[in-house]
Amino acid sequence: MNNSFNTHQQLTVNGEAFHIHSLKELGSKARRLPFSLKILLENLLRHEDGVNVKTEDIQALLDWHPQAKPTIEVAFTPARVVMQDFTGVPAIVDLAAMRDAMERLGGDPAKINPLSPVELVIDHSVQVDGYGNDGAFDLNAKLEYDRNKERYEFLRWGQTAFDNLKVVPPATGIVHQVNLEYLARVVFHKDSHGKKFAYPDTLVGTDSHTTMINGLGVLGWGVGGIEAEAVMLGQPISLLIPQVVGVKLSGRLPEGTTATDLVLTVTEMLRKHGVVGKFVEFYGDGLADLPLADRATIANMAPEYGATCGLFPIDDETINYLRLTNRDEEQLNLVEAYAKHQGLWRNHGDEADYTDYLELKLGDVVPSLAGPKRPQDRIALDQAGDVLRKHLKAFQNERIERREKSDQQQVVIESEGPVTDTDEQFNEASFKGAANVTFQGQEFELTDGACVIAAITSCTNTSNPSVILAAGLVAKKAKQLGINVKPWVKTSLAPGSKVVTDYLQKAGxxxxxxxxxxNLVGYGCTTCIGNSGPLPSEISDAIQKHQLIVSSILSGNRNFEGRIHQDVKMNLLASPPLVVAYAIAGRTDIDVYKEPLTQDKQGNDIYLKDIWPNVKEVSDLVKNTVTKSMFEKNYANVYQGDHRWQQIQVPDGKLYDWNDTSTYIKKASFFDTMTIDPPGIPSIKGARCLAKLGDSVTTDHISPAGAIKTDSPAGLYLQENGVEKTQFNSYGSRRGNHDVMVRGTFANIRLKNLLAPGTEGGVTRTQPGNHLASIYDAAMAYQNQNTPLIILAGKEYGTGSSRDWAAKGSLLLGVKAVIAQSYERIHRSNLIGMGILPLQFKDGESHESLGLTGQEIFSIDGLQDKVTDVTLVAIKDNGETINARVDLRIDTPKEWDYYKHGGILQYVLRNMLHQ
Structure with missing residues (x-):
């Protein structure tokens, strides 16, 4: 590697000399940079080779101007890759398929191998089937292994077939918490050619909330599985040197508030300011009293406030946390010495140069919820009753409209003939918003506004002892008063690591x-990812028959439509103690400050204040219960797994022996027709619109992760292949099978396709003819006619999870281009990674303003190498032509290379073939 800036030095720590690239040698220009850009600068210095990283790239970063629009591309080489199993399985499937393609094209399959450490944590597959009893954990674990046997066999094979791949078995914890508590190094060190090297721990992860690790001072963010696979295979990530927004924290959180309230406030504030595509850094003296767990909670939600990352600096609190979580003392010494030498250590009064300066006074934070559809829609708790009643009324009005339409319409799916959509049928009994239910020997009235799911779940909060123990104290006070949760609420506790249950037990x-x-239902993501499991049939039947508008409350980070449960319309994010409180109330449309949650056995009203713990109670409990020995014990044999994991049979061989009858793992089809030479820039002519969509279409809308409906294309496929409904599992668990996933693309039950007004779900109208059909069936019909497809969309297309199947599935449906008003960062990258063209309407324009109905014939004119905009041509049935200039969102030269090769993996594979 080159050393153009003469930064190569030695740093002696613990009596050992570590080779480093010293930022001190770069003077004031480096000192004024934000922490995140200092880490990026060191990365460039260390990887300067004159090809991927050039001298002028490093100089451009040194000359960074906070207000300059990002225009300069640099190559970032992360130290490692972190994956969870929903996104990890298809990534390993792709690598296995690449090995087959390498052999078919005459290359060496062994070249397809991770070059950087890859750590995969199986945490997304556990589903809440059992709940509310002591046997729930064992039942859910058994069902998890029964459902996922093929996937786990495949991962066990991958662990042995690929170098540099470690797999953390099921029932260990959530990937981001395991990363925080065990995997993260903060400062990496390795031996190479007889020398010791030290450098910042950096990473990318195949989950949006990889940013949680930013709370520990580690720079990393979520990418799609496609991009992560390229990193594994030695490709740097191309990114434009970003703008950096500084958020100053001052003061302390007031009595009665939690870290969850803080993060919902931060999310709302930054969404309003606008930080999409930017780095965010937190600084200020308020950090001195902000525990590491609170920092991680804020960093976790970076995807929700739209930033690439939300970094906290390294300081004494970082060292204290590393010590608590049983990191080696020599490692702690290295972290402190290295951070101080490089200017990565937080000192009192530090303030870097930032693009924008924001301030949040922690004393202004109030108890909050978020929802009912998006995590950035914060609701102050003292206003929640009124706000949620308004939302409920809006849903009730929609129900009235659907009822009126149901008398006039029948939903006709062309491939199946005319059918009556029973979900749209109403009668007087189903219109009252209430139902009498008998469940487990109890009779009650289930009404609109009822809370049917209350889940302490997700990485956001389960890494934070203060909010988890606060939930325990709420439960303790509730039991002392003799009150309980309502019988219709499905309750669950899914901690992020085994340490959590240890300190809950120690706290009593x-x-x-x-x-x-x-009760403990599992150590995994569960409800937040859509693995809430089935509601009791008595509850579910009442909701569906009477069209009830019910809600969930969870301590998660995602509450998009259709994500949590198909029966649930309103989904709220809240702190764990509020989850318990609302479960006691049994509904979410109440004013918890003024209305009683419930009554005790004597009929006395019990209010939230009667069961809410104070700050001192919680902080004392945290100090007395969370110990280093808990982390030492629970991570001693982290890769070993339980008896179920150890009993899995491991297939042999460097090439995977694909089972053609498997409905879980199938050889990826993306390389089937790949040739040695790249196809170049395609021509998009005579295209049809598959879906015309509005604003805030999420990756959950495009590629749902939750339950598979029986009558959906994916459900029908599974039944045709002998899979019973009880064994459907979820879309997320079947991401290793492209035949399932392409049928699930745009199949979210809440998707509203404006081409098929009045419908909900994966429905479209084919052109010409205007016939109603499922999106999958329509796409296959278009493919048979060799008709390319486009998607029209509004603002923030592809927000949400870093779900590569949202791009993969679109490709397999035949989508060649998406034209939207704006994109979420990861999804735009994923589209290019699969060879799909991301186009963007000019400012102030949209498919509505241009008068595009979606029934036109579309072409893209002027598409050639490195152009910045092209012409969208739309021809209507009457011959009228609409011409609109649209921006071409291929932002870097490397992305152009990927697009010309038909995708990032094809680009990597061809490079390896030519080496």
Whole structure:
């Protein structure tokens, strides 16, 4: 590697000399940079080779101007890759398929191998089937292994077939918490050619909330599985040197507030300011009193506030946390010495140059919820009753409209003939917003506004002892008053690591949580990812028959439409203690400050204030219960797994022996027709619109992760292949099978395709003829006619999870281009990674303003290498032509290379073939 700036030095720590690239040698220009850009600068210095990283790239970063629009591309080489199993399985499937393609094209399959450490944590596959009893954990674990046997066999094969791949088995914890508590190094060190090297721990992850690790001072963010695979195979990530927004924190959180309230406030503030595509850094003296767990909670939600990352600097609190979580003392010494030498250590009064300066006074934070559809829609708790009643009224009005339309319409799916959509049928009994239910020997009235799911779940909060123990104290006080949760609420506790249950037990509140039904259901993502499991049939039947508008409340980070449960319309994010409180209330449309949550056995009103713990109670409990020995014990044999994992049979061989009858793992089809030479820039002519969509279409809308409906194209496919409904599992668990996933693309039950007004779900109208059909069936019909497809969309297309199947599925449907008003960062990258063209309407324009109905014939004119805009040509049935200039969102030269090769993996594979 080159050393143009003479930064190669040695740093002695623990009596050992480490080779480093010293930022001190770069003077004031480096000192004034934000922490995140200092880490990026060191990365460029260390990888300067004159090809991927040039001298002028490093100089451009040194000359960074905070207000300059990002225009300069640099190559970032992360130290490692982190994956969860929903996104990890298809990534390993792709690598296995690449090995087959390499052999077919005459290359060496062994070249397809991770070059950087890859750590995969199986945390997304556990589903909440059992709940509310002591046997829930064992039942859910058994069902998880039964459902995912093929996937886990495949991962066990991958662990042995690929170098540099480690797999953390099921029932260990959530990937981001395991990363925080165990995997993260903060400062990497390795031996190479007899020398020791030290450098910042950096990473990318195949999950949006990889940013949680930013709370520890580690730079990393979520990417699609496609991009992560390229990183594994030695490709740097191309990014434009970003703008950096500084958020100054001052003061302390007031009594009665939690880290969840803080992060919902930060999310709302930054969404309003606008930080999409930018780095965010937190600084200020308020950090001195902000625990590491609170920092991680804020960093976790970076995708929700739209930033690439939300970084906190390294300081004494970082070292204290590393010590608590049983990191080696020599490692702690290295982290502190290295950070101080490089200017990565937070000192009192530090303030870098930032693009924008924002300030949040922690004393202004108030208790909050977010929802009912998006995490950035914060609701102050003292206003929640009124706000949620308004939302409920809006849903009720929609129900009235659907009822009126149901008398006039029948949904006709062309491939199946005319059918009556029973979900749209109404009668007087189903229109009252209430139903009498008998469940487990109890009779009650289930009404609109009822809370049917209350889940302590997700990486956002389960890494934070203060909010988890606060939930335990709420449960303890509730039991002392003799009150319980309502019988219609499905309750669950899914911690982010085994350490959580250890300190809950030591604190003496685990039994109280169990008594309220918050029994341990698993160590994994569960409800937040859509693995909430089925509601009891009595509850579900009442909701569906009477069209009830019910809600969920969860301590998660995502509450997009259709994500949590198909029966649930309103989904709220809240702190764990509020989750318990609302479960006791049994509904979410109440004013918890003024209205009682419930009554005790004597009929006395019980209010939120009666069960809410104070700050001192919680902080004392945290200090007395969370210990280093807990982390030492639970991570001692982290890769070993339980008896179920150890009993899995491991297939042999460097090439995977594909089972053609498998409905879980199938050889990826993306390389089937690949040739040695790249196809170049395609021509897009005579295209049809598959879907015309509005604003804030998420990757959940495009590629749902949750339950598979029986009558959906994916459900029908599974049944045709002998899979019973009880064994459907979820879309997320079947991401290793492209035949399932392409049928699930645009199949979210809440998707509203404006080409088929009045419908909900994966429905479109084919052109010409205007016939109603499922999106999958329509796409296949278009493919048979060799008709390319486009998607029209509004603002923030592809927000949400870093779900590569949202791009993969679109490709397999035949989509060649998406034209939207704006994109979420990861999804735009994923589209290019699969060879799909991302186009963007000019400012102030949209498919509505241009008068595009979606029934036109579309072409893209002027598409050639490195152009910045092209002409969208739309021809109507009457011959009228609409011409609109649209921006071409291929932002870097490297992205152009990927697009010309038909995708990032094809680009990597061809490079390896030519080496």
């Amino acid at each position: 509140v685990m039994d109280d949580l169990n008594d309220l039904g918050f």
